[in-house]
Amino acid sequence: MNSVLRVGCEHQVIRQDLHVHSEFSDGYDTIERIVKRAHEIKLDVIAITDHFWPSLGSKDERGLIERRRGIINEMRNEYGLRILDGAEVDIMPDGTLAPIEEGYDQFDIIIGSVHFCLDSNEWAKAVSKAAELGIIDILGHFDGYLQSYSPTYGELVARSLAKNNVAIELSSRYEVKHLDFIELARDQGCKFTIGSDAHSANEIGRFQREVELARVMDLDLCDYRMKL
């Protein structure tokens, strides 16, 4: 269980970007460039969360996860910040997760995301089922592909995420549309994370709007500084 951060006062800086893609999936930049940028903007934690085959946006290449891990480990010694070796996995419409070669346990952090358009009912079924697998740490861009929303289904999802300790991401790539869901989830005891979903190094840490949202709505943010 992670400790919790609160955005207590105006303009407080959050120094954790928990959703970044590198050239090992559909991002443009190298891990070296990403970590250097994170260091420059004084982040404490960065999670490099690539898509791996067969998730959407992945590359089908042998040995890619291991090569990437080697670079992450080298970078850990070079800079003071905490680098999480992560993955963003597709939540399939039936609530299963796209597989990863060698499994999910090899990663420090797993984001589960829906990348298919679903309506409220389908979304609730898929996300609740995925949360119950006990694999995902974070639900990525929760309403990025949501076609319709009803609070009844929102409550179902919020309960399942709270029960299974899955945090909800406030994404700066997919603007949060359903603030009523955030409110509901907060009241159910859900935790939150903030992620840029950066695909290039200069997008890292650009999430002031989401930090402000967390402050205004008094959300508990997971603190990954202590994890690993």
Ligand SMILES: [Zn+2]
């Ligand atoms: Zn995504």
Ligand SMILES: [Zn+2]
């Ligand atoms: Zn992503």
